[in-house]
Amino acid sequence: MTNASSEIGAHVMLRIGVFTCHLDTIIMTWIVMALLVAAAVIASRRMKDVPGGFQNMVEYGVEALWGLVADNVPPRARRCFPVIATLFLFILASNLIGVVPGMKSPTADINVTLALATVVVGLTIYAGASVKGVWGYLIGFVKPNPLFLPLNLIELCTRAITLALRLFGNIFAGDVLVIILGKLVAYAVPTVGQAFHVFIGVLQAYLFVMLSIAYVTVAAEE
Amino acid sequence: MIQIDMTFFASILNFLLLTALLTFFLYRPIRKFMADRQDRIKRSLEEAAQSRTDTANMKEEYEARLAQASREAQDIIEKAVVQGERSQAEILEAARKEAKTILEQARAEARRERQAAFEALRDDIVGLVISAATAVAGKNTDSADDEAMVRRLIEEGWLSSVGEREV
Numbered sequence: 001m002t003n004a005s006s007e008i009g010a011h012v013m014l015r016i017g018v019f020t021c022h023l024d025t026i027i028m029t030w031i032v033m034a035l036l037v038a039a040a041v042i043a044s045r046r047m048k049d050v051p052g053g054f055q056n057m058v059e060y061g062v063e064a065l066w067g068l069v070a071d072n073v074p075p076r077a078r079r080c081f082p083v084i085a086t087l088f089l090f091i092l093a094s095n096l097i098g099v100v101p102g103m104k105s106p107t108a109d110i111n112v113t114l115a116l117a118t119v120v121v122g123l124t125i126y127a128g129a130s131v132k133g134v135w136g137y138l139i140g141f142v143k144p145n146p147l148f149l150p151l152n153l154i155e156l157c158t159r160a161i162t163l164a165l166r167l168f169g170n171i172f173a174g175d176v177l178v179i180i181l182g183k184l185v186a187y188a189v190p191t192v193g194q195a196f197h198v199f200i201g202v203l204q205a206y207l208f209v210m211l212s213i214a215y216v217t218v219a220a221e222e
Numbered sequence: 223m224i225q226i227d228m229t230f231f232a233s234i235l236n237f238l239l240l241t242a243l244l245t246f247f248l249y250r251p252i253r254k255f256m257a258d259r260q261d262r263i264k265r266s267l268e269e270a271a272q273s274r275t276d277t278a279n280m281k282e283e284y285e286a287r288l289a290q291a292s293r294e295a296q297d298i299i300e301k302a303v304v305q306g307e308r309s310q311a312e313i314l315e316a317a318r319k320e321a322k323t324i325l326e327q328a329r330a331e332a333r334r335e336r337q338a339a340f341e342a343l344r345d346d347i348v349g350l351v352i353s354a355a356t357a358v359a360g361k362n363t364d365s366a367d368d369e370a371m372v373r374r375l376i377e378e379g380w381l382s383s384v385g386e387r388e389v
Contacts, residue, residue, distance in 0.1 A: 019228045020225075022227070033243070040244055049262075058252060062249065090240060114226065115230050115234045115237060
């Protein structure tokens with residue numbers, strides 16, 4: 001294990017043979033997962049017919065996400081909903097946890113955002129293939145003529161890359177901004193930076209999910 | 223420094239695991255709970271609507287029954303009035319007949335009694351006349367012929383005037 005955290009954007013590396021991974025990112029991801037699962041267990045325990053504050057918020061959130069998915073991907077809403085809802089919750093929690101001093105956003109790591117974008121591409125392919133059939137979906141890559149095959153494949157990859165880089169760039173920049181402001185000014189200004197980071201975090205989570213839904217919708221169109 | 227390594231695959235696995243956990247702990251229970259609650263509310267609303275319809279139907283039925291009962295009561299009253307009037311007429315007629323019968327019987331009785339009294343009076347008169355005649359003639363006239371004669375006289379003369387006066 002090597003520590004390169006003195007450099008901004010550097011990670012604690014874990015080496016297993018020839019493979020390496022970012023231990024800090026993995027740990028932060030697990031923390032975010034643990035928080036989300038704990039919140040889920042608390043939210044779904046002892047639910048009442050007349051919801052209170054927290055239950056009300058959770059119900060509203062789940063219902064809003066379901067409405068978003070059901071409105072845009074009606075044929076495969078039941079299958080796509082868990083992935084899209086988890087994308088939103090995970091990205092939101094990952095973005096916001098970076099505001100807490102000593103914590104680092106998992107989404108400030110390109111590996112994580114690229115993994116999430118890959119999941120979105122997988123979901124897009126699943127939605128397209130399940131609605132049009134595998135052959136029907138693959139045929140779509142050579143339309144309007146076979147010359148467009150490379151362009152269509154590049155477009156698919158580009159979508160994943162743009163999703164990943166947009167999220168990574170914004171959150172990483174936010175984290176860097178908070179660190180730099182904290183080092184430059186001791187009072188007030190870092191708080192403003194953190195508030196801006198919260199705003200960016202929410203906005204990016206929403207943007208990522210909306211773009212994902214749009215890609216899945218386009219792929220699932222008859 | 224941007225570096226793609228095993229974190230990428232670990233993140234995919236973590237995400238899929240998180241999706242499974244949240245599906246199990248959050249989405250499924252919450253959506254099931256909300257669907258059940260919606261069903262319960264829908265059922266309650268349907269039951270309330272059904273109750274309202276039933277109540278309206280029962281009200282209509284009761285009102286119809288009440289109107290029917292009112293009509294039947296009116297019919298019964300009218301029939302009773304007609305029956306009462308008929309009974310009254312019959313009773314009056316029977317009473318009139320009975321009174322007439324009683325009156326006729328009373329008249330017949332009176333006539334019989336008067337006849338009996340008259341006969342008794344006549345016997346007394348016959349006796350008195352014979353007694354008077356005996357006293358005047360100084361001899362006993364107490365024979366059957368005398369009595370028959372007196373009786374005939376009375377019947378033909380004195381009695382007829384008395385009878386006309388009395389009847």
